[in-house]
Amino acid sequence: MLTTTKNKVKKDPLFSVTADDCDWSYTRGTGNGGQKKNKTSSAVHCRHRASGAYGYSESSRSQLDNRRDAFRKMSETKEFQQWVNLEFMKRSGQLLEIERSVEQELQKVKLEIKIDGKWTEVQPHQLVDNPEDFVLEIGV
Numbered sequence: 001m002l003t004t005t006k007n008k009v010k011k012d013p014l015f016s017v018t019a020d021d022c023d024w025s026y027t028r029g030t031g032n033g034g035q036k037k038n039k040t041s042s043a044v045h046c047r048h049r050a051s052g053a054y055g056y057s058e059s060s061r062s063q064l065d066n067r068r069d070a071f072r073k074m075s076e077t078k079e080f081q082q083w084v085n086l087e088f089m090k091r092s093g094q095l096l097e098i099e100r101s102v103e104q105e106l107q108k109v110k111l112e113i114k115i116d117g118k119w120t121e122v123q124p125h126q127l128v129d130n131p132e133d134f135v136l137e138i139g140v
Contacts, residue, residue: 014091017084019071023047029058046070051083 026041043058044066055074057066074080089095112119 015087017048017075019067021048021050022071022074023049024067026063029061031058042066044070046074048074048080048083050087051080053077053080053083 023046025045027043027045028039028041029043040061040063042061042063044056044063046055046067047053053074054077055070055072057069057073059069060066086095089098111122113122114120
């Protein structure tokens with residue numbers, strides 16, 4: 001949604017990701033930093049639930065600083081970036097357009113398999129989505 005205020009156009013985001021979208025855990029830091037770092041749970045683990053992206057930080061003695069750093073590292077991962085792109089396509093309607101286009105193109109394709117030395121045409125609805133459960137249903 002676009003809003004305007006005194007010749008400035010402000011775009012509202014399609015979605016946002018906050019700390020509430022993540023699972024957080026805290027552990028004791030290791031390495032240099034003295035007793036404060038080694039005896040307090042200042043190291044931070046951040047996992048984004050929807051994408052599975054993970055970030056970790058123990059660079060500071062401050063849990064708050066490490067929390068910010070872990071969130072930033074999580075947001076820079078390949079998994080998170082892929083999730084953001086997919087989520088953007090879903091919410092903007094682009095993914096639906098792609099799915100429709102693929103479905104139209106698949107209707108133009110003739111799929112055949114060889115059974116007992118004879119080629120048999122297969123309809124898309126006869127195929128399953130999960131490759132581990134690959135079963136071809138052929139009506140006689």
